[in-house]
Amino acid sequence: MSMSDSFDDIISAIQPGPKPSPGNLPGRAVQVLLVGCWLLVCLVPILLAVDGIELAAGKTGTPGTLTVVSCEALGQGRYDCKGSFTPDDGGAPVPVDASPDSEAGDVTRAQLTPEGDRAVKAGAAGVVAALTMPFLGVGGLGFLPYVIMYFLGVRRGRRAAVVVGFVVTALGTAGVVAGMVASYS
Known part of the structure; x- marks a missing residue:
């Protein structure tokens, strides 16, 4: 195979093929x-x-503060983060799952899901993230x-x-x- 044959093969490979007709x-x-x-x-x-947006916007859930307690590496860049959610109304702190993009020690405004098992970032940043x-x-x-x-x-x-x-x-x-x-x- 000569150099010109190789060049022709490359050119024919990148040229557009035939335009499909309605029958194709x-x-x-x-x-x-x-x-x-x-x-x-x-x-x-x-x-x-929709549920996540409503939660981050404060339409559902309980407002409060999330403190990320720990983040465990699961491998391949994945993390399992746990936190403590303190409601604004002064109730007892609730252990929750935190967002995997958190870091231990993060403290942020959050909304507790109605199920009470997870807290998400609240406010404008939370809505944009949602x-x-x-x-x-x-x-x-x-x-x-x-x-x-x-x-x-x-x-x-x-x-x-x-x-x-x-x-x-x-x-x-x-x-x-x-x-x-x-x-x-």
Whole structure:
């Protein structure tokens, strides 16, 4: 094999293939299944985060102070943290699970879950941290309108759908980064 043959192989590997024609698209049933799965993957994190957002915002749970007592390394960067939650109303301290991104000795405003087994960071930082997964879901939805338009063969407005997709995905990414920073600060 000569050098020019190797170069031709590399060039042919990175050149885009033929544009799929309508006959090469998956059938309607598969398209509906793909869009349904896409929606499921992006909407479930939003729905599952509602309780955490309400808790961090103070709508549910008991307000108080969380003191992280210990964090045990579980390996591979994972931790199991335990804390002591002292309610604002002066009740007795309650042993709770703390966020795994805590460090022993951390003292923060928190909300105790209604079950009384876990405390999460309260206030603006807690709400932003609780919004991490919903922002991921929103970011994942960014290009879904374009894909639906492509499947339906709609040509008009696809360029705008791509621009909106970039904006929504960028906002989702910014929200995820802000949530991660709020979680670890």
